[in-house]
Amino acid sequence: MKRTVDVLVALVISTGAWAAAGPVGGGILDAGLRGEYFANVDLGGKPTFERKDIRVRFDWCDLLPVIGSRAENLKDFPHDNFSVRWTGQVMARFDEPYTFKVLVAGGEAKLWVNGQLVTNQPVPLKANVPVDVKLEYRCKTRPAAVELRWSSPSTTEELVDVPPRTP
Numbered sequence: 750m751k752r753t754v755d756v757l758v759a760l761v762i763s764t765g766a767w768a769a770a771g772p773v774g775g776g777i778l779d780a781g782l783r784g785e786y787f788a789n790v791d792l793g794g795k796p797t798f799e800r801k802d803i804r805v806r807f808d809w810c811d812l813l814p815v816i817g818s819r820a821e822n823l824k825d826f827p828h829d830n831f832s833v834r835w836t837g838q839v840m841a842r843f844d845e846p847y848t849f850k851v852l853v854a855g856g857e858a859k860l861w862v863n864g865q866l867v868t869n870q871p872v873p874l875k876a877n878v879p880v881d882v883k884l885e886y887r888c889k890t891r892p893a894a895v896e897l898r899w900s901s902p903s904t905t906e907e908l909v910d911v912p913p914r915t916p
Contacts, residue, residue, distance in 0.1 A: 774904030775842040776912035782837035803911045805897040832887045838879040843903045846871035854894040
């Protein structure tokens, strides 16, 4: 398997561990990011499938990216040569710079925060102020995987996730 690693892209190595208390640095708003799944690598045309994803942490292995759906139009969705665009908002818990990291396998990804393409520079965020995010993933071959993470001076690297509900 050929691995490409640069400032923004790395192979996903997942331990499966996720803190029961949820994310420390803030999280995704509106119960998740809107995922638009395309049956092509170019994010072209109308999405074949849409859903709300509570986090971007996928390792599809030999599974279809639209697993769990029995819709007729999805039976021929490709195992590779597909693309996904996630959009929504995140909110930081701390008033400080956050470093976003996108881990991918089988393709490439680009991330925008507040309309600015993020490569490897920290993004200054204000506590409790929503910011727009857009993540595009293009799968060209297997294994197909993508994960969105962040860190800040007050937050060790963690999955960008929906914060747990408080009673």
